[in-house]
Amino acid sequence: MQEIDKDPVPTGELALKITALPRDSNSFGDIYGGWLVSQMDVAGTSTASRLARGRVATVAIDRMGFMVPVPVGAQLAFHSHVLEVGRSSVKMLVEVWSEDLAHEGSRKVTEAIFVFVAIDDRGRTRVIPS
Numbered sequence: 001m002q003e004i005d006k007d008p009v010p011t012g013e014l015a016l017k018i019t020a021l022p023r024d025s026n027s028f029g030d031i032y033g034g035w036l037v038s039q040m041d042v043a044g045t046s047t048a049s050r051l052a053r054g055r056v057a058t059v060a061i062d063r064m065g066f067m068v069p070v071p072v073g074a075q076l077a078f079h080s081h082v083l084e085v086g087r088s089s090v091k092m093l094v095e096v097w098s099e100d101l102a103h104e105g106s107r108k109v110t111e112a113i114f115v116f117v118a119i120d121d122r123g124r125t126r127v128i129p130s
């Protein structure tokens with residue numbers, strides 16, 4: 001199986017840790033990619049909203065590859081790493097790592113770059129406080 005990244009070290013802060021449950025799997029018993037993307041968005045939103053000190057919206061997600069299947073019961077760690085902060089936007093790398101409990105290691109499952117935009121309570125963009 002092709003690895004998405006040979007680098008064995010997660011990048012960025014640990015934003016979310018979660019166990020993949022049977023309800024998150026497809027009919028073959030593997031974890032559904034859409035659920036993973038959704039959890040990545042939750043993890044990235046957590047980091048972005050702290051940085052932007054308030055509400056943010058996801059405005060873009062770049063293309064993704066799912067190189068390693070995720071079994072039910074996997075312990076997943078979501079790491080977020082801020083790449084750029086613009087006037088109202090935050091560009092962030094979100095990585096997903098699956099812990100291998102049998103071998104005391106972990107491997108990267110997928111990653112994507114998300115762009116979050118700081119918005120006010122009317123949904124209009126706002127400047128990210130410095």
Ligand SMILES: CCCCCCCCCCCCCCCC(=O)SCCNC(=O)CCNC(=O)[C@H](O)C(C)(C)COP(=O)(O)OP(=O)(O)OC[C@H]1O[C@@H](n2cnc3c(N)ncnc32)[C@H](O)[C@@H]1OP(=O)(O)O
Nearest residue numbers: 033034037038041057058059060086087088089115117125
């Ligand atoms: C097997 C797999 C199956 C998968 C199958 C999926 C099924 C599983 C689903 C899971 C899915 C989870 C992922 C949920 C992710 C949501 O929930 S997305 C839906 C929620 N998001 C929204 O509703 C946001 C909707 N967008 C908006 O309201 C407006 O775009 C916004 C956010 C107010 C921004 O308005 P705007 O007119 O674009 O503002 P504008 O001033 O032009 O730009 C603001 C900033 O954004 C930047 N920007 C705007 N657009 C972009 C862009 N496209 N790219 C980069 N930067 C941009 C600008 O450069 C600017 O940056 P700054 O220079 O200010 O720093």
